[in-house]
Amino acid sequence: MNPLTVTSTWRSLGRLREAGIAGVVVLLIVIFGSLNPLFLDRDNLSSIVVSVGILMILAIGQMLVIITRNIDLSVGSVLGLSAMVMGMVGRELPEMPTYLLILIAMLVGALAGAVNGILVAVARVPSIIATLGTLAIFRGLTFLVSNNVQVDPEDVADEMQDLASSGPLGIPWLVIFAAIVVVLAWWFTTRTMSGKRLYAIGSNPEAAEMRGLNVLGMTFGVFVLMGALAGLGGAMYVARFATVNPADAGLGFELAVISAVVIGGTNIFGGSGTVIGTVLGTMLVGILSNGLTVVGVSGFWQRFASGAIILIAIIADSFVRKRIERRQSNQTMARVR
Amino acid sequence: MILLECQQVSKWYGTAKVLDEVDLTIEAGEIHAILGENGAGKSTLVKIIAGLVSPDRGQVFFDGIQSRAGSVAAAQSLGIALIHQEPRLFPDLTVMENIWIDQKLRESGGRRFRLSKMGDRTEELLSRLGSLVSPNARVAFLSVADQQMVDIAAALRRDLKLLIVDEPTASLTPSEVTNLFRVMRGLRDQGVAIIFIGHRLEEILEISDRITVLRDGKLVRTLNQSETNEDELIRLMIGRDIDTAVESASPQLGETLLSVSHLSDEAHFSDISLELRRGEILGLGGLVGSGRSEFLETVFGARSRTQGQVMLNGKEIFSIHEAISGGMGLVPEDRGRNGLILLSSVLNNISAPNLEITSWHGVRRPFKEIRNADEIVSRLRIKVADVRQLAGELSGGNQQRVSLGKWLVRDLDVILVDEPTRGVDIGSKMEIHALLRKFADSGKAVLMVSSDMRELLSVPDRILVMREGRLNGEIPSSGASEESVMRLATGVAA
Numbered sequence: 157m158n159p160l161t162v163t164s165t166w167r168s169l170g171r172l173r174e175a176g177i178a179g180v181v182v183l184l185i186v187i188f189g190s191l192n193p194l195f196l197d198r199d200n201l202s203s204i205v206v207s208v209g210i211l212m213i214l215a216i217g218q219m220l221v222i223i224t225r226n227i228d229l230s231v232g233s234v235l236g237l238s239a240m241v242m243g244m245v246g247r248e249l250p251e252m253p254t255y256l257l258i259l260i261a262m263l264v265g266a267l268a269g270a271v272n273g274i275l276v277a278v279a280r281v282p283s284i285i286a287t288l289g290t291l292a293i294f295r296g297l298t299f300l301v302s303n304n305v306q307v308d309p310e311d312v313a314d315e316m317q318d319l320a321s322s323g324p325l326g327i328p329w330l331v332i333f334a335a336i337v338v339v340l341a342w343w344f345t346t347r348t349m350s351g352k353r354l355y356a357i358g359s360n361p362e363a364a365e366m367r368g369l370n371v372l373g374m375t376f377g378v379f380v381l382m383g384a385l386a387g388l389g390g391a392m393y394v395a396r397f398a399t400v401n402p403a404d405a406g407l408g409f410e411l412a413v414i415s416a417v418v419i420g421g422t423n424i425f426g427g428s429g430t431v432i433g434t435v436l437g438t439m440l441v442g443i444l445s446n447g448l449t450v451v452g453v454s455g456f457w458q459r460f461a462s463g464a465i466i467l468i469a470i471i472a473d474s475f476v477r478k479r480i481e482r483r484q485s486n487q488t489m490a491r492v493r
Numbered sequence: 494m495i496l497l498e499c500q501q502v503s504k505w506y507g508t509a510k511v512l513d514e515v516d517l518t519i520e521a522g523e524i525h526a527i528l529g530e531n532g533a534g535k536s537t538l539v540k541i542i543a544g545l546v547s548p549d550r551g552q553v554f555f556d557g558i559q560s561r562a563g564s565v566a567a568a569q570s571l572g573i574a575l576i577h578q579e580p581r582l583f584p585d586l587t588v589m590e591n592i593w594i595d596q597k598l599r600e601s602g603g604r605r606f607r608l609s610k611m612g613d614r615t616e617e618l619l620s621r622l623g624s625l626v627s628p629n630a631r632v633a634f635l636s637v638a639d640q641q642m643v644d645i646a647a648a649l650r651r652d653l654k655l656l657i658v659d660e661p662t663a664s665l666t667p668s669e670v671t672n673l674f675r676v677m678r679g680l681r682d683q684g685v686a687i688i689f690i691g692h693r694l695e696e697i698l699e700i701s702d703r704i705t706v707l708r709d710g711k712l713v714r715t716l717n718q719s720e721t722n723e724d725e726l727i728r729l730m731i732g733r734d735i736d737t738a739v740e741s742a743s744p745q746l747g748e749t750l751l752s753v754s755h756l757s758d759e760a761h762f763s764d765i766s767l768e769l770r771r772g773e774i775l776g777l778g779g780l781v782g783s784g785r786s787e788f789l790e791t792v793f794g795a796r797s798r799t800q801g802q803v804m805l806n807g808k809e810i811f812s813i814h815e816a817i818s819g820g821m822g823l824v825p826e827d828r829g830r831n832g833l834i835l836l837s838s839v840l841n842n843i844s845a846p847n848l849e850i851t852s853w854h855g856v857r858r859p860f861k862e863i864r865n866a867d868e869i870v871s872r873l874r875i876k877v878a879d880v881r882q883l884a885g886e887l888s889g890g891n892q893q894r895v896s897l898g899k900w901l902v903r904d905l906d907v908i909l910v911d912e913p914t915r916g917v918d919i920g921s922k923m924e925i926h927a928l929l930r931k932f933a934d935s936g937k938a939v940l941m942v943s944s945d946m947r948e949l950l951s952v953p954d955r956i957l958v959m960r961e962g963r964l965n966g967e968i969p970s971s972g973a974s975e976e977s978v979m980r981l982a983t984g985v986a987a
Contacts, residue, residue, distance in 0.1 A: 349594075349596070349608060352586070352590055352594060352608055353594060355583070355585055355586060356583045356586060356590075356594050358585075359583040359584055359585035359586060360581065360582065360583045360584065362581065363581040363582060363583055364583070365565075366565045366566075366581050367565070367566065367569075367581075367594065367595040368564060368565065368566020368567075368569065368595055369594070369595055423585075427583070427584070427585035428585045
């Protein structure tokens with residue numbers, strides 16, 4: 157069989173999946189819009205854009221982690237910790253410029269990510285265990301550093317709060333940051349050798365070691381990057397809500413983030429995934445959660461729906477994958493000498 | 494020109510001496526086979542040659558320089574490449590990406606390296622190997638043979654001086670083997686030295702220029718291919734003469750044990766009928782991919798069928814459970830994956846499928862399990878220090894015996910075996926054949942799938958040949974020749 161057709165089938169499958177997610181996004185907008193016209197209201201749409209933006213920053217990081225055949229469950233706690241530290245610094249030093257505050261949040265996140273990276277890459281703890289541990293540790297640290305006192309809106313400078321509502325051409329800075337992250341990640345994964353090596357590591361870790369790829373360094377790096385992005389997400393969280401409560405800042409975020417990545421077609425076992433898919437997956441998750449609230453679905457059913465949609469996405473994906481693979485293997489089988 | 498020289502190389506693992514003062518030279522532009530039974534020290538020697546392991550005594554010179562232990566990557570930059578039986582590639586990446594993924598900045602002269610621009614160079618490398626694979630094909634969809642070519646192409650990217658191929662033909666079809674050998678000869682003629690490790694003597698005699706035989710860590714002799722023959726190589730390998738032909742005393746066939754009628758599945762085989770009688774060994778020949786393994790697994794109840802019937806001792810079989818309790822066992826092709834639990838002890842491997850026999854109303858009886866395992870170990874002459882040893886620590890031949898032995902705890906009537914001696918050394922091979930024969934002679938029956946032509950022609954009483962999922966003919970083993978089997982397997986008319 158001609159290998160070229162194999163590649164193009166595979167590529168077009170990728171596109172088919174992306175078109176499918178895009179179709180579901182449009183369908184959801186139509187359904188929610190017709191159930192409650194308020195969904196299409198300007199205020200609600202901008203609220204969706206802002207919450208999708210925060211989710212997107214984290215989902216891009218998570219996608220890179222999952223491509224290397226790892227996972228980071230601690231993202232919500234890292235977001236909470238960095239938001240808390242930044243909020244407290246802003247409260248104590250109100251004169252500090254906004255960009256420095258954001259850098260502080262990213263630094264706190266990167267440090268937390270480095271802890272994950274050392275556990276996974278150096279100590280070789282399976283990432284699902286390591287980050288399950290740090291999920292609790294970082295949440296605990298958030299309580300400790302804050303003394304269980306929350307950061308209130310009057311503690312957050314107006315310049316910081318403006319990031320979520322205004323910016324050049326009326327586009328909020330938060331959205332611009334998310335767009336920059338997306339573009340850089342797209343460039344990194346499709347145009348650089350290091351990006352390709354990330355896929356190689358996840359595709360076959362043993363072979364990656366054998367070929368002399370720096371598996372340890374790249375795995376560590378991807379967790380640090382994830383941490384820094386969770387820190388940026390924390391800063392944006394403060395900009396948006398102007399409140400940081402140690403008990404619920406970023407709580408349960410890992411579920412939404414991982415759903416977005418997996419719905420976007422990233423293979424949970426590593427080796428494949430695209431930025432475009434992740435962007436679409438994030439939009440789907442963000443619109444679904446906002447839309448369910450707007451049309452008045454109760455909190456319980458919202459969780460039910462987001463869980464169900466992950467399962468549907470994974471089942472549909474593996475179904476299509478299996479069918480394609482079976483077809484390929486039958487064709488190879490028929491090719492007897 | 495001497496490319497590599499081992500001088501008095503010795504290596505101990507613990508107190509076991511695995512290599513004993515080995516002197517070996519490899520010339521540029523030769524194909525040098527290293528031959529030996531499992532445990533003779535081949536893989537350790539190869540690791541020392543590649544610089545992955547350093548010898549405890551003696552020296553290794555590569556290209557005139559004493560080589561040091563390092564990584565595979567370090568060996569690659571010296572021009573040494575290892576090709577494994579199962580290529581170590583990245584299934585999610587394309588052929589081109591697999592070849593260039595470890596390109597270092599300094600190798601491209603410090604200039605920015607664009608992976609996407611390597612299409613022409615990739616085509617060029619692949620065409621040197623006569624491979625028609627597209628640089629943009631995803632590796633997951635390639636056959637093992639094509640993947641090996643990609644692996645070799647990745648090695649050719651650099652200045653390749655020494656290629657080490659470790660049992661590369663084990664999962665290839667005959668025509669793929671022919672192609673691999675053509676590529677190996679081409680590389681040799683370009684001055685590359687090739688070390689070939691394998692078990693199939695006829696292949697080794699076909700491809701090698703020189704052959705080195707190892708036994709118990711010692712180099713027995715290095716011979717020129719033209720001056721030796723199979724009998725001599727076998728003698729040197731095992732240190733004594735053995736009769737390679739299994740005597741098949743014309744068996745006393747009894748009643749029918751297993752009868753399969755019109756069995757089909759959705760994709761791999763269709764409309765297969767056969768009968769297996771007491772005292773019989775029935776061989777199932779054909780090309781790799783002709784559906785034999787799938788057929789065997791379906792008979793055992795491990796795969797779903799679309800039509801047909803499997804009767805064992807007059808009872809119909811639908812599931813693995815019914816097959817086992819009816820007296821049928823399957824020894825699968827891939828013992829590491831389906832046949833054994835490598836990380837568990839020999840004892841557990843033998844006990845696990847037989848717990849309802851050895852236990853008392855659901856309570857395990859450890860001493861009985863040990864007695865059973867000990868009995869199997871001594872009956873099959875499995876080389877273990879203790880039945881508590883991990884199965885994964887045994888050599889291939891001994892693992893295969895455990896995989897077979899776990900069924901002998903039960904009083905089975907039929908054993909289905911899939912490639913019973915793949916990756917097993919010659920001594921063990923003979924013993925496994927004798928075991929199967931003894932089993933059949935005791936009034937039981939064996940259905941054996943084999944791609945090893947010699948095994949297929951010598952062991953069974955009767956040979957059925959499958960082609961593209963259908964039975965294409967039957968040959969009594971007395972009238973069978975390699976040619977007659979291949980005719981039926983490939984569908985070439987006489």
